[in-house]
Amino acid sequence: MKLPVNAGVMLIAAAILAGPVRAQETDDGWDLATDPATDSVSASVSYASGASIIVLCRAGTLLTGISGTPLSRDSSRRALLTRGDDFSTEGQWDRSADGRLGLSNAPMTARFLRLGGSVTLQSIDGDPAPFNVAFALPASGAVVDQVLTACDQPLTREHDRATDVSDLLLQGLAIEMPATAAPRTGGVQAISLTCLIAGGRLTGCVSESQQPPNPEGGAATARRANGERARFSNEAAAEGGRVEIVVTGARIRR
Structure with a gap:
């Protein structure tokens, strides 16, 4: 069981995806955004399909959000992230208040995304509305590393x-x-x-x-x-x- 996602952090994530504050283009494909007023730092990447991914640290709370996928259709849903090397992680995603994002507060999710490469987001077995979405993540996760570090999270963990x-x-x-x-x-x-x-x-x-x-x-x-x-x-x-x-x-x- 995961902790419920903080509503304030949801709003910050949605705002950054709508228009990052102090956003900086980075060489590795992730955009870095900082906002001292809310003690926030984030890494985000957008796709031509309209989907976006954000990893956000706000005042010590870490959150990963994905927009433009079926994750935002239900109040809570379990899904599986899988890499080409068969490394996978299953977790709970909660819908943001505005219905735009599927949100995970598991640090493992952010560590998974920092590895880059081809990733598949899919429903778990038995889901009444199965889905499968593929993402090509930036090869370098250096910007995501900055977000994890800002929230005092390790970059790797044997538990993952x-x-x-x-x-x-x-x-x-x-x-x-x-x-x-x-x-x-x-x-x-x-x-x-x-x-x-x-x-x-x-x-x-x-x-x-x-x-x-x-x-x-x-x-x-x-x-x-x-x-x-x-x-x-x-x-x-x-x-x-x-x-x-x-x-x-x-x-x-x-």
Whole structure:
């Protein structure tokens, strides 16, 4: 389960695609845009078909948006991104408030796009309205790297190539959120974790996003999650895979 996409970030992404603020043409095909007023930096690329891709960091929140595809037709939809080298990543995309964009707040998506080359965006098996869209991404991802770095995100992560086995995870997994993860201004803290599975336990857990942003609390929650026993509907299939979970208060939601 992913954190809900922040509405303010949605608006910034839509505005940049409509007309980038302080946009600079770059040699590698991605356009760089910055806006100090909103603490934003973005990389975007547009296609003759009318489709556009944007990777945006705003005030510590990372977001990837794609316009001109079926991703913007439904409020929420899962889709698969695949490269020519068979590297793929499946994730949830949410429709922006204005209906123009499909949005992902998974840092893995941005890291996938930075690799460049031929990419296919397609519906997952069982989708009632299947689709398949191909993109030729710029060969260099240097501008996307700037956006990831602005949001303190690594350019590579071993978790990215592990199979997502979140759907095999059974209910009942709970973790006590450390006191350091409590929101500084009150309200509810939600922390997204990605963990690998080894010997039926969570390992190598990392937190790449939190709402509100709280990197220290995310890291503390990830450390606490390591070693927790996880139960799956198929233990053998889950071994060596990754799970994506959200900790809210003292309990994990899938």
